[in-house]
Amino acid sequence: MKASSTKRTIALALAAALAGSVSISMNVAAHAATVDLKMVAADYPGDGKTQQAQWDALSAAFHAANPGITMTVNVVSWDTIDDKVKTLIATGQTPDIVNKGDYSAPAAAGLLYKASEMVSASTLADIIPTFLNNSKYNGTAYAVPDLASARALFFNKDILTKAGITKLPTTWGELYSVLTTIKKKVPGVYPYALPLGPEEAQAEFSIWAGGNGGRLYDYTTGKWTLNSKANVEASTFIKKLVDNKLTEPNPAKCDRTACAQTLFAAGKAAFINGSVFLGSWLKANGGDKLNVGTGSFVHNTGQKAVTLGVQDYFTAYKANGHQAEIQKFMDFLYQPANYAAFLKAAGGFIPATKSAGAVAAKDPALAPFIALLPNAIFYPGDIATWNAVKGAIQQSVGLISSNPTKTLADLQAKAEAAKG
């Protein structure tokens, strides 16, 4: 009796499984006429909402104009997008388009379409040359820049007034004395918010090093220079700020968004190294009543003032062979109206196209940042091991606040050993 009922169960299960597979194969047949494009996009801060709505609207408009192509955009937080994309690729679910902060590793692995295959010649011609130049691997552009940001020294005007400071510091020495004054005269406030936590430690480190003439990578020798004399000097200065309690305590665990920017938004920090979007971020995160000013970031005496330019990218993967469809979508995205909607949802960044750049140059919030760009240093994003080195820096560079020389020497060793 038992055996026969088991048999019956197995037969039933088999029948169900068969029926299932038939319906699956029918589904496949029904979809064969259209192409499904899949995109994974990082979520820019915008006005506090996710960008999913903007991408969904754009996808719908694109599908209406191109009925043969459906577009699915998956918006992922900056924290997890690298892990997500890597997992998708490793498990054979490579997306067609990715929008995030790097491109060199997949370019080196030969996974990407060239920029000239991703967009039409006219769209490519509209991209600002500096940004396109930063999208190259071995001389060929493998990514199309989506937007860029530059950094400035943001300050809380009310705190400065309270401390009686009238002149904005431009050098390290001036900054040091200004911070000391604030510490004395305005208790309960951290003079400088220093985000050396993993989220964006590479940015904070790069801009301080840059202000001392230090770089992460030397293009003439083709070597990493993380523990160069200039970088160690800059780190030692940062340590001095920390040791004298001119920053928040334990900067190595202070992430940019949850810690430093939040302190600044709450009026608990006087200065912060902020990106172009910080203004709109503050408005959406409780800092709307803040009286904020910006100036160029501080540098060491005898060195040039620099800003850190950061650009992000669209990359297109060859895995699914959708080159023609990708190009259609990318051209659609770069049409001025659609691109403006993208920039608006992203929240106050510097555009990557000449046409949108001309409009942005008249925007009083953006103009000062665009003016800073000629002095911008960029990450060595075109080096294949950049992603690994960036990861190592994010992880450990916070330790310069206790031991600059050893931290940078360890990082240098790691960078040299990183594999492409």
Add this chain to the structure above:
Amino acid sequence: MGAGEKSSAPISMVVLMRRKQLIHVSSKKSSLNKSRFGALPWIAPVIVMIVVMVLYPAYEMIRTSFHDVDQTGFMKKWNGLTNYRVLFKNPDLIPVMTRTLLWVVVIVLATVLISLPVAQILHSKFPGRKFVRYAIIVPWAASVVMTATSWRWILDSFYGILNTLCLDLHIIKEPIDWLGNTTQSFIWLMVVAVFVSVPFTAYVILAGLTTVPEDILEAATVDGATGFQRYRTIIFPLLRPALLVSTVINLINVFNSFPIIWVITGGGPGYATDTTTTLAYKLSFRDQNIGASASMATINFMIILLFIMAFLKVSKWKEASE
């Protein structure tokens, strides 16, 4: 302990004998139900699940650890022990391994020590016992990520409720950054891990307590044994199977614990609060070295296997299955 074991020997033998009878009866029953496939139709789904969800990924992991994998996740070629060599050269490995040992030993010990009295309280009869029992399940039932996130904000130096509490009670004068220095934050991580492990352990011990025969306890009371004597010579020895199970399961859980560390400190600053589990993740997703990460994961897997083998040996599985 030695004296306790001696005097408890007859009792535990009685229990063992009873158990053997039970096993005997149940095995007779199951032999009646034997069909051509034995128990296969019933355990097949589990076997399929184990093969697909455990064995295959484990095989892939070990295979990856012997291959050259590029940053984007593509496997290139066999490269022998290179990944392991790279891993062993990592200056952070030895400190992380030492810390992992400390992590496992301290948490498991503390968990068991706290769970014993907790289980005893849950076992005694008092009004509202049901409510208390439910309340203790909560940290266990809640997602660990959720619990860890709550703790992260409880301990936050700027907005944390612990600081507010201590300031209001005038225990401290100014806010403390509880996760500020490495040692302190590692201790807090262990506290949270114990907090999460106690409910399960207490319940396993509670289940053990319910198997302690009332009549023996009564007899002991009649013979004039004090409460402590009863606990030491009767209850505790009978709890050994429950303690063994909960200890081994805790060993494995605590060793594999990822979310608590990841959410609260991210293993940082640097690698100062990492265990081998979070290090494996960082090797892959920060250093972009998937091969070395797979080697680390394989070593972790081997350590877990050792735990399980030790467990099976201690619980004498061979004898039981005969």
